[in-house]
Amino acid sequence: EAGVVQSPRYKIIEKKQPVAFWCNPISGHNTLYWYLQNLGQGPELLIRYENEEAVDDSQLPKDRFSAERLKGVDSTLKIQPAELGDSAVYLCASSFGGGPEETQYFGPGTRLLVL
Amino acid sequence: AQRVTQPEKLLSVFKGAPVELKCNYSYSGSPELFWYVQYSRQRLQLLLRHISRESIKGFTADLNKGETSFHLKKPFAQEEDSAMYYCALSGRGQGGKLIFGQGTELSVKP
Numbered sequence: 288e289a290g291v292v293q294s295p296r297y298k299i300i301e302k303k304q305p306v307a308f309w310c311n312p313i314s315g316h317n318t319l320y321w322y323l324q325n326l327g328q329g330p331e332l333l334i335r336y337e338n339e340e341a342v343d344d345s346q347l348p349k350d351r352f353s354a355e356r357l358k359g360v361d362s363t364l365k366i367q368p369a370e371l372g373d374s375a376v377y378l379c380a381s382s383f384g385g386g387p388e389e390t391q392y393f394g395p396g397t398r399l400l401v402l
Numbered sequence: 403a404q405r406v407t408q409p410e411k412l413l414s415v416f417k418g419a420p421v422e423l424k425c426n427y428s429y430s431g432s433p434e435l436f437w438y439v440q441y442s443r444q445r446l447q448l449l450l451r452h453i454s455r456e457s458i459k460g461f462t463a464d465l466n467k468g469e470t471s472f473h474l475k476k477p478f479a480q481e482e483d484s485a486m487y488y489c490a491l492s493g494r495g496q497g498g499k500l501i502f503g504q505g506t507e508l509s510v511k512p
Binding site for chain 2: 290291318320322327328329330331332335337342343378382384385386387388389390391392393394395396
């Protein structure tokens with residue numbers, strides 16, 4: 288079992304450029320999460336999917352961030368345009384169900400640097 | 403407001419010494435509390451949750467609702483315990499959303 292897969296692992300872009308991150312959850316996991324982790328901080332939820340439906344996107348900055356999970360499996364998180372303050376680690380996690388009793392399994396993260 | 407506070411950014415102990423990583427929370431309701439750990443060059447993973455009341459790798463944590471705390475303890479630290487530790491909470495109605503603390507780096511010296 289590969290676990291949650293994320294790509295790319297590292298990305299360096301210039302400000303105002305677009306960037307996209309991809310996540311493949313553990314097989315059979317219906318719930319997928321995107322978290323943002325700033326340096327020296329704990330992860331913060333950006334968006335949560337139940338299958339293909341975004342059920343909590345209240346903390347996603349919708350002016351520049353977008354996400355999709357078209358077939359209820361893989362997911363893509365996009366930033367357009369990127370700003371200097373977007374430099375962070377973007378974590379994807381998945382769980383079998385969406386309740387607090389379910390264990391979330393995290394991917395290795397994508398480390399973004401915006402110059 | 404829902405919040406998790408880990409007051410120590412860094413905790414350094416010697417091998418064999420007891421260790422306690424502090425976690426305090428603020429939540430209006432009945433929370434689920436977790437400790438996650440991230441070893442060097444590895445991904446974030448669940449260490450333990452309060453509801454299961456189990457000991458993992460010698461670590462235990464007791465939920466104290468009166469003091470709104472969920473401190474992580476181990477009687478004898480090992481060098482391999484060196485890692486980043488994050489306390490997190492969730493709850494009914496949160497849909498599995500985890501609220502994390504800032505993390506405490508534990509360094510166990512030989």
